Every structure is written in C-alpha cells, then in structure tokens.
Amino acid sequence: RSGARIERLALSRFTTLGVGGPAEVWFVSDHAQLHEAMQAPYRILGGGSNLVIADDGVPERVIRLTGALAERDLTPDPELSDEEQLVTGWVGGGVPLPGLIRTLQKLGLSNLEGTVGIPAQVGGAVWMNAGTRYGEMFDGLHSLEIVTPGEVRVVTPDDLPWGYRDSGIPRGHIVTRVRLKLRRSTPQEVLEKMTLADTARKGQPKMKTPGCAFKNPGGVSAGRLIDEAGLKGTRVGQALIAPEHANFIVNLGGAAAADVHALLDLIRGRVGLPLELEYELWP
Numbered sequence: 001r002s003g004a005r006i007e008r009l010a011l012s013r014f015t016t017l018g019v020g021g022p023a024e025v026w027f028v029s030d031h032a033q034l035h036e037a038m039q040a041p042y043r044i045l046g047g048g049s050n051l052v053i054a055d056d057g058v059p060e061r062v063i064r065l066t067g068a069l070a071e072r073d074l075t076p077d078p079e080l081s082d083e084e085q086l087v088t089g090w091v092g093g094g095v096p097l098p099g100l101i102r103t104l105q106k107l108g109l110s111n112l113e114g115t116v117g118i119p120a121q122v123g124g125a126v127w128m129n130a131g132t133r134y135g136e137m138f139d140g141l142h143s144l145e146i147v148t149p150g151e152v153r154v155v156t157p158d159d160l161p162w163g164y165r166d167s168g169i170p171r172g173h174i175v176t177r178v179r180l181k182l183r184r185s186t187p188q189e190v191l192e193k194m195t196l197a198d199t200a201r202k203g204q205p206k207m208k209t210p211g212c213a214f215k216n217p218g219g220v221s222a223g224r225l226i227d228e229a230g231l232k233g234t235r236v237g238q239a240l241i242a243p244e245h246a247n248f249i250v251n252l253g254g255a256a257a258a259d260v261h262a263l264l265d266l267i268r269g270r271v272g273l274p275l276e277l278e279y280e281l282w283p
C-alpha cells in the first residue's frame with residue numbers, strides 16, 4: 001500500500017454550509033497515494049465551499065489533497081520570469097486560496113487579487129474558474145497539472161475552453177497543482193484592487209453558506225431576479241434565502257440537505273428565466 005490516511009468522517013465538517021453525512025475520506029499527500037485512491041469510484045473535495053452534500057453522505061471515496069499536494073513554491077522560474085512577469089514553482093491543488101491571495105498581496109504580485117474572499121482550495125477554484133467581476137483564477141495561471149486514473153498531464157490555459165465559472169476540465173479530473181503567472185506590482189497597488197473586490201462583498205451574508213446558488217444568466221444578477229420574485233427571507237426547515245442577498249442560501253443551524261434542495265426548487269419555480277445551478281449537489 002502507498003499509505004494514504006483513510007478515515008470515515010462526516011463531510012459536514014469539510015463544507016462551508018456545514019451539511020453532509022459520512023464518507024470514506026482519503027487524505028492523499030503524493031501522486032502514488034492519489035493513484036491508489038483513484039482505483040475505485042471517487043469524488044474530489046476541495047474547500048467544500050460550493051457543495052450541498054446529502055445527509056446520508058456519499059458511497060464513493062472522497063479524496064482530499066494534503067501534504068506535498070497542499071504546499072506552495074512561489075520561487076520565480078528564472079527562465080520564464082523578468083522584471084514584469086513572474087512564473088512560480090508548483091502550487092498544490094490543496095492549498096487554501098485565501099492565504100495564498102494574502103501572501104501574493106504582501107509580495108506585490110498581481111493577477112489573482114480579484115478572487116479575494118473566495119474560501120476555496122486552489123484546485124477547486126481552478127476547476128470552477130472561480131472569480132468575481134474583478135478577476136478570475138484563469139487570469140493568473142501559467143500551467144496546470146491534471147491527473148486522471150490513467151495519466152498525469154500538464155496543460156496550459158490555452159488548451160482549455162474556460163469561461164465564466166467554468167474551466168472546461170471534466171468532472172473527476174483532478175487539478176493536483178498549478179504554476180502561477182503573475183505581474184510584478186506593489187503591495188499597495190494589489191491591496192487597492194483587493195479592497196475593490198472586497199467592497200463588492202459587503203452585501204453578502206456572513207453565515208454558513210456555499211456562496212451563490214445559481215450562475216448569473218447572461219450577466220444578469222440571479223440574486224436580483226430571486227429578490228424580485230419576492231423570495232428573500234424564505235425559509236424551509238433550517239435553510240434560509242438570505243435577506244442580505246437572495247442568491248445565497250444560509251444554514252441557520254442543523255439544516256438538512258433536503259431543506260436546501262426545497263429552496264432551490266422553489267426558486268426555479270418562481271423565477272421566470274431558466275437558472276443554471278452553481279452549487280454542486282452530492283450525490
């Protein structure tokens with residue numbers, strides 16, 4: 001055996017919504033352990049900040065990247081870096097994004113500051129191309145390592161059909177690590193941009209939530225549409241459509257996945273336009 005740590009755990013503790021039953025969690029810290037973990041049906045869990053997981057949990061193994069796959073090497077590559085641009089070493093898919101964004105700000109390195117406030121891991125944020133109107137993950141990527149049960153590939157952003165909240169990477173392909181492409185700026189300038197992106201979040205709820213429930217259809221705020229449908233403050237069980245921003249569902253404490261599903265159905269039935277879910281429902 002390659003030695004991955006395996007534990008049966010409640011997934012609620014890995015999600016920002018705080019909902020989710022048990023599963024066999026595989027903590028993998030290198031490529032050999034990951035290869036072993038991928039030999040049976042699996043799911044990959046990042047920061048758990050976009051997930052609504054069933055109270056019964058999931059039958060598949062749940063893979064979490066730790067150890068070497070959650071480390072970051074921000075050393076500039078001398079061949080690809082100059083006074084204007086810096087290409088880093090490998091940054092693990094399991095690295096928490098908020099800490100990385102803070103470090104890049106202190107170093108005066110720009111391109112990713114628009115993603116401030118997204119409580120993801122690097123791999124999950126890349127897989128979704130998480131972002132805000134101030135920038136998204138693909139603005140700061142030089143290359144990506146992607147692992148499938150059969151192979152390890154390194155691709156560049158140009159190889160992928162990425163777009164709004166979408167990298168084009170198929171589900172189940174694991175982003176194990178990335179190299180960042182950053183613009184040399186100053187801590188002050190990066191901080192100013194971060195503050196702009198942060199200010200845009202002032203109206204978002206501070207409670208347990210997986211972020212926005214639906215993608216914005218054609219650039220229109222889904223939150224505004226749900227608000228106009230009169231649904232702010234609607235509650236099912238312990239789940240609530242946030243009074244602060246209608247595209248956020250929050251857990252008042254002890255919510256069940258079914259409570260959240262019921263609110264999602266209610267929204268779909270009441271908003272005139274077809275809405276595409278941003279949350280991912282497990283199973």
Ligand code: FAD
Pocket residue numbers: 016043044045046047048049050051065093094117118119120121122123124125126127128129130131132165171172173174175176209210211212280
């Ligand atoms: P998870 O929620 O763990 O997983 C989401 C999906 O990514 C799953 O399909 C999972 O299998 C897959 N995945 C996870 N890790 C990997 C990996 N290493 N390789 C391949 N696939 C992987 N999103 C935005 O885009 N913009 C925002 O402004 C924003 N604000 C938010 C604010 C709050 C308070 C919260 C709670 C969420 C917010 N989100 C936002 C949503 C969420 O943070 C993003 O969708 C993020 O990309 C999810 O990443 P994660 O690591 O938490 O992934």
Ligand code: EPU
Pocket residue numbers: 131132133134200201203210211212213214215216220221222223224227244245246247278
């Ligand atoms: N609005 C309402 N009522 C609401 C919510 C919003 O009228 O309940 C109005 C606002 O007043 C504003 C407009 O809609 O005029 C846009 O709202 P906001 O600035 O909050 O932006 P958003 O489009 O609702 C998007 C992203 C967020 C991201 C913010 C800030 C999506 C689905 N949402 O929200 O991303 O943080 O911009 O950049 O793209 C996420 O994806 O999980 C997420 C939180």
